[in-house]
Amino acid sequence: MKILTGNDLRSGAVVWWNGSGWSLFVDDAVDAGDDSEEILAREEAARRVNVPYAIDASIDAGGHVRPAHIKDRVRALGPTVRRDLAVPTADKTGWDWVI
Amino acid sequence: MVESRDLGTSPDEVQFRFRDDEPVDHGTVTVDSCCDQTNATAVRIEPGDDARLLLPFLDRLALVEVNFPSFTDGRGYSAARILREAGYTGELRAVGDVLIDQLSHMLRCGFDSFAPDKRLDEGDAARAFATWDNVYQRAADTRRTIADKRHEA
Amino acid sequence: MYQYDSYDQAMVDARVEEFRDQARRRMEGRLTEDQFKPLRLMNGLYLQLHAYMLRVAIPYGTLNARQMEALADIAEKYDRGYGHFTTRQNIQYNWIRLEDAADALADLARHEMHAIQTSGNCIRNISADHFAGAAVDEVTDPRPYAELLRQWSSFHPEFTYLPRKFKFCVIASAKDRAAMRLHDIGIRIVQNAAGETGAQFYVGGGMGRTPMIAPLVRDFVPIDQLITYAEACLRVYNRYGRRDNKYKARIKILVHELGAAEYTRQVEEEFAHLLSVGVEPPREELARIAEYFAPPTFRHPSESWDLEQLQSKAAGDPSLRWDDGFGLWVRRNTHPHRAPGYVSAVISLKPVGGIPGDATADQMRIVARLAREYSFDELRVMHTQNLLLPHVRIADLPVIWAALDAAGLAAPNMDTIEDIIACPGLDYCSLANARSIPLAQRISERFAESGRTEVVGELKLKISGCINACGHHHAGHIGILGVDRKGTENYQLSLGGSEAEDVSLAKITGPGFDEDGVIAAVETVTDVYLDARTDGERFIDTYRRIGMEPFKEALYG
Ligand code: HEM
Numbered sequence: 053m054k055i056l057t058g059n060d061l062r063s064g065a066v067v068w069w070n071g072s073g074w075s076l077f078v079d080d081a082v083d084a085g086d087d088s089e090e091i092l093a094r095e096e097a098a099r100r101v102n103v104p105y106a107i108d109a110s111i112d113a114g115g116h117v118r119p120a121h122i123k124d125r126v127r128a129l130g131p132t133v134r135r136d137l138a139v140p141t142a143d144k145t146g147w148d149w150v151i
Numbered sequence: 152m153v154e155s156r157d158l159g160t161s162p163d164e165v166q167f168r169f170r171d172d173e174p175v176d177h178g179t180v181t182v183d184s185c186c187d188q189t190n191a192t193a194v195r196i197e198p199g200d201d202a203r204l205l206l207p208f209l210d211r212l213a214l215v216e217v218n219f220p221s222f223t224d225g226r227g228y229s230a231a232r233i234l235r236e237a238g239y240t241g242e243l244r245a246v247g248d249v250l251i252d253q254l255s256h257m258l259r260c261g262f263d264s265f266a267p268d269k270r271l272d273e274g275d276a277a278r279a280f281a282t283w284d285n286v287y288q289r290a291a292d293t294r295r296t297i298a299d300k301r302h303e304a
Numbered sequence: 305m306y307q308y309d310s311y312d313q314a315m316v317d318a319r320v321e322e323f324r325d326q327a328r329r330r331m332e333g334r335l336t337e338d339q340f341k342p343l344r345l346m347n348g349l350y351l352q353l354h355a356y357m358l359r360v361a362i363p364y365g366t367l368n369a370r371q372m373e374a375l376a377d378i379a380e381k382y383d384r385g386y387g388h389f390t391t392r393q394n395i396q397y398n399w400i401r402l403e404d405a406a407d408a409l410a411d412l413a414r415h416e417m418h419a420i421q422t423s424g425n426c427i428r429n430i431s432a433d434h435f436a437g438a439a440v441d442e443v444t445d446p447r448p449y450a451e452l453l454r455q456w457s458s459f460h461p462e463f464t465y466l467p468r469k470f471k472f473c474v475i476a477s478a479k480d481r482a483a484m485r486l487h488d489i490g491i492r493i494v495q496n497a498a499g500e501t502g503a504q505f506y507v508g509g510g511m512g513r514t515p516m517i518a519p520l521v522r523d524f525v526p527i528d529q530l531i532t533y534a535e536a537c538l539r540v541y542n543r544y545g546r547r548d549n550k551y552k553a554r555i556k557i558l559v560h561e562l563g564a565a566e567y568t569r570q571v572e573e574e575f576a577h578l579l580s581v582g583v584e585p586p587r588e589e590l591a592r593i594a595e596y597f598a599p600p601t602f603r604h605p606s607e608s609w610d611l612e613q614l615q616s617k618a619a620g621d622p623s624l625r626w627d628d629g630f631g632l633w634v635r636r637n638t639h640p641h642r643a644p645g646y647v648s649a650v651i652s653l654k655p656v657g658g659i660p661g662d663a664t665a666d667q668m669r670i671v672a673r674l675a676r677e678y679s680f681d682e683l684r685v686m687h688t689q690n691l692l693l694p695h696v697r698i699a700d701l702p703v704i705w706a707a708l709d710a711a712g713l714a715a716p717n718m719d720t721i722e723d724i725i726a727c728p729g730l731d732y733c734s735l736a737n738a739r740s741i742p743l744a745q746r747i748s749e750r751f752a753e754s755g756r757t758e759v760v761g762e763l764k765l766k767i768s769g770c771i772n773a774c775g776h777h778h779a780g781h782i783g784i785l786g787v788d789r790k791g792t793e794n795y796q797l798s799l800g801g802s803e804a805e806d807v808s809l810a811k812i813t814g815p816g817f818d819e820d821g822v823i824a825a826v827e828t829v830t831d832v833y834l835d836a837r838t839d840g841e842r843f844i845d846t847y848r849r850i851g852m853e854p855f856k857e858a859l860y861g
Pocket residue numbers: 350352389390391392396468471509510511512513554726727728732733734735772773774775776
């Protein structure tokens with residue numbers, strides 16, 4: 053599936069499109085499918101999010117959203133070397149698939 | 152040979168001008184043409200042109216336009232200073248992708264007129280021209296630098 | 305240390321307010337990201353993987369205790385309690401909010417610091433020998449020249465839209481502790497036979513995807529023509545540097561394509577012209593700056609100890625653990641000082657298993673206190689991502705060590721395989737192919753646990769997460785480069801680089817490795833070295849003597 057991500061304009065935080073707004077948690081990401089381009093243009097113009105883009109992702113057996121590229125997996129969780137700074141509710145199994 | 156009105160900007164495209172003389176309003180030519188013909192008084196420098204080719208003709212030139220196709224291409228700043236360092240006193244016009252945040256640097260490099268592709272907000276531009284009460288380096292303007300001021304008797 | 309006068313202060317204050325206005329226009333939607341990006345970059349604000357990142361300039365790596373405390377406060381107030389010291393003697397904060405960025409810059413300005421020109425295609429923060437003003441072997445303190453260059457390059461009207469970024473480095477000794485020849489312009493301050501001071505100009509070095517060692521362009525520029533010569537070098541580059549391809553836009557490519565002789569000819573011509581124009585600051589300005597760098601008043605040697613006295617006093621004190629604690633740290637982490645009874649003391653930011661270059665706010669405050677009490681209120685950021693107390697009395701070393709040890713800052717590993725330079729890599733950087741930090745952590749643990757660090761001795765290991773080479777891998781005795789191999793992390797190993805006065809570029813060993821593989825490979829190459837070395841040979845010496853083949857043989861069989 054295609055999910056949308058970017059950085060919040062004011063805070064810079066990594067955010068994910070949840071169908072009606074932007075969430076800090078990758079598990080909230082929804083399949084934006086064919087609407088990707090339109091949502092991205094609209095949201096960028098609305099100044100809520102910085103340079104948003106669409107990426108490939110899948111849903112694993114546990115129901116977690118898993119971005120396809122390693123870079124977005126790191127973005128979803130936080131630096132692998134500072135797990136104490138991880139995105140607060142990132143699921144604990146995340147570290148097993150990030151790399 | 153390229154010698155059309157289209158090449159240069161016309162006086163009404165100039166948004167800011169810090170000179171009292173009448174602006175030139177006739178055929179602006181390329182650097183190549185300028186070197187070949189003896190009567191051109193207005194010339195346009197593109198980023199890849201060597202401004203020094205114009206040095207023998209400075210006396211007859213009244214307008215030099217320096218084109219900035221993209222604000223990130225800074226060659227025009229050197230072209231401007233080179234002309235001023237050689238004693239050029241005619242109009243030096245920055246044209247093209249000229250934006251607010253470049254104005255103060257352009258002024259320091261010797262530009263005295265500005266014809267931006269997109270007209271700039273007058274208030275923002277006035278603030279930009281006035282940026283830097285003081286400056287660190289010598290440039291084409293005649294401003295005394297911070298170091299000069301520090302050491303004046 | 306240099307102190308701002310009202311002019312310098314007004315410049316940075318004005319810049320903060322200008323940025324505050326730009327950030328507001330961005331948040332109000334009056335600027336698009338395309339328009340805002342170059343403006344924020346001019347103020348050191350990047351957008352990285354997780355957040356905005358702020359890069360703060362520490363000119364020539366020198367700062368005082370109050371400034372270090374201000375950096376600690378910023379880490380706590382606007383970030384997550386830590387900062388990352390870089391190879392270019394800057395500090396980076398990883399979690400700055402755009403809403404707070406102007407306030408953080410204002411706090412910096414209050415303490416005579418800024419983030420100006422730490423990004424963008426302009427002249428960047430000027431780096432210098434981190435032992436400046438302390439080293440026994442320097443001709444003079446290079447920092448006044450670096451400060452003169454800093455002022456000249458700040459808001460330079462002609463050189464703000466160069467083809468690409470531009471980095472200066474200034475040293476003043478035959479030894480090179482600052483990778484001088486791997487900069488766009490490396491300057492060595494020298495004295496000629498007549499005792500006059502001048503500058504050697506090396507132009508066109510750099511790392512990145514096309515590493516090059518800068519050739520000597522001018523052997524002696526009289527010191528009162530330093531700025532004029534720099535201006536000539538830059539003007540030729542601004543006019544003729546390539547702008548058609550971002551990867552060929554650095555000055556090293558221009559110098560390489562023209563040839564050093566032709567580039568030099570053009571510079572000399574421009575130089576002669578600029579001398580007639582008169583762009584040099586007044587002579588007195590250098591003298592004014594130099595006064596700020598006057599050496600502190602060192603105490604008489606009789607009030608300190610020499611290293612032998614230190615050993616005889618400290619060896620008997622069990623709390624100091626002479627053999628593997630304090631004494632080891634003194635042997636490894638102190639550097640000879642020009643004043644008898646003094647040394648420079650390296651504060652390692654490379655604890656075994658730690659993140660190279662990271663320091664917490666509390667650690668920054670402890671270091672600041674030590675600088676205030678024991679080092680004439682002076683600190684340095686080293687290009688090896690460590691900190692330095694430049695002027696400490698040998699007699700004070702036991703207390704200093706104890707305070708550092710308690711704060712986790714006393715790793716005795718300067719210039720060993722644990723003293724790894726590593727860029728942020730895929731843990732933080734949006735350009736990365738692979739992570740750098742975990743490799744550094746695991747390698748330092750592996751060598752510390754097996755006790756091989758001591759056996760191997762001086763070995764400079766440098767890791768970059770992508771071809772941009774922020775981790776200097778081309779210049780490592782051992783270099784590691786992260787590459788992307790079909791979506792997984794992969795690492796290329798290279799050998800034989802050096803950024804010191806024996807500068808050389810490392811060569812790739814062969815096919816890459818995965819994470820475990822490259823750690824094993826590092827062990828393998830150190831095995832080859834230990835087997836082959838003769839007395840007193842460092843890894844790099846052995847490599848140069850025996851060449852790549854034996855290492856390749858051991859790695860790929
Ligand atoms: C995380 C944000 C960073 C980004 C986006 C970044 C980006 C880059 C890029 C694109 C280059 C290549 C430039 C070129 O060759 O044209 C480069 C080179 C370099 N960077 Fe970084 N860098 C980052 C962090 C760092 C850090 C943390 C350090 C110090 C540890 C550093 C020090 C350097 C050095 C020394 C070079 C190579 C020397 C040179 O040829 O200029 N950078 N960086």
